[in-house]
Amino acid sequence: MCTEGCLCCVCVRTQNIGVMERCGKFSRLTGPGFHCVAWPCETLVGKVSLRVQQLDVNCETKTKDNVFVNVVISVQYEAIAKAAYDAYYRLANPELQIQAYVFDVVRSTLPRMDLDESFSSKEDLATAVKTHLDETMSTYGYHICKALVTDISPDQRVKMSMNEINASRRLREASKEKAEADKIVQVKAAEADAESKYLSGVGVARQRQAIVGGLRDSILEFSGEIRGTTPKDVMDLLLVTQYFDMLKEVGATNSNTLFIPHAPQAVADLQAALKTNILTNVDAA
Structure with a gap:
């Protein structure tokens, strides 16, 4: 037994079709298994594989924007059993x-x-590759099972440029988002500052209102108890008292501070006049 047909029997493996010739002319197709032949008139000249085969095609071309790319197409094909004659004889x-x-x-x-x-x-x-190939190769006894674009590879410099463009676009978007976040922070800070100043102003206004009310009550009460005292006298006395209270607080806050009052003689004269006026009014009362 020999697969080359040197004796009177041949063997064809599974998923193969044997091509038999008699005196150099096509005789018949044989399926897998053991076959007897009338050697030397009839011989097994070849086999057609029915297995799915793959062919990787590397093609270089350029795109519409004039960028050269290498495209790898993986074509999976198989011989058609009924057209084994065409698959063997029509294509070398x-x-x-x-x-x-x-x-x-x-x-x-x-x-x-x-x-x-x-x-x-x-x-x-x-x-497109599969459709065109299937229409053409079917006439030669082959069926195109699948066509896969496994790789599209432009030049390395083009890849770097594309990555830089993408990175720049993402950085630009990130900058916009950061600027928007900074804007929100600044707006919120401004709103908080405005609200704080508003509340501080309300507090100061209420404080001054309370001070004025207290002064008014004090002046009215002082004027009513001591005869001959005018509201102006009471205001002058209060101003002098607050003046000396301020001096006391400044001295207590920082012992190294030297405070020189403005026009000390005028202040002393004002204090003496107020005391004299008040004592006179008290004696008269």
């Missing part, structure tokens, strides 16, 4: 035939796409 090298058709489809499809579009339209390119 089916891989070269498939490669030529892939080149034709890729170089007529990608130049109509931009680089970005070629990445997003890989499925369209694969469908």
Whole structure:
């Protein structure tokens, strides 16, 4: 037994079809298994594999925006059992035939796409390759199972440029977001400051209102108890008292501070006059 047909029997393996010739002319196709032949008139000249095979085609072309790219198309194909005669006799090298058709489809499809579009339209390119190949190769006894675009690779400098563009766009968006966040922080800070100043103003206004009310009550009470005392006299006495209270607080706050009052003689004269006026009014009362 020998697979080359040197004796009177041949063996064909599973998923293969044997091609038999009688005196140099095609005789018949044989399936897998053990077969007897009338050697030397009939011989097994070849086999057609029914297994799915894959051919990787590397094609260089350019896109619509004049960027050269390398495209790798993986074509999965198989011989049609009923057309084994065509698969064996019509094509001397089916891989070269498939490669030529892939080149034709890729170089007529990608130049109509931009680089970005070629990445997003890989499925369209694969469908175009499969459709065109299936229509053509079926006449030669082959069926195209699948066409896959496994890689689209532009020049390394183009890749770096695309990454820089993407990075710049993301940095620009990040800057906008950061500026918007800073704006919100500043607006909130301004609103808080305005609210704080408003509340502080309300507090100061209420404090002054309370002070004025207290002074008014004190003046009215003092004027009513001591005859001959005018509200102006009471106000002068209160101002002098607050003046000396302020001197006391400044001295207690910082012992190194030297405070020189303005016009000390005028203050002393005012204090003496107030005391004299008040004592006179008290004696008269």
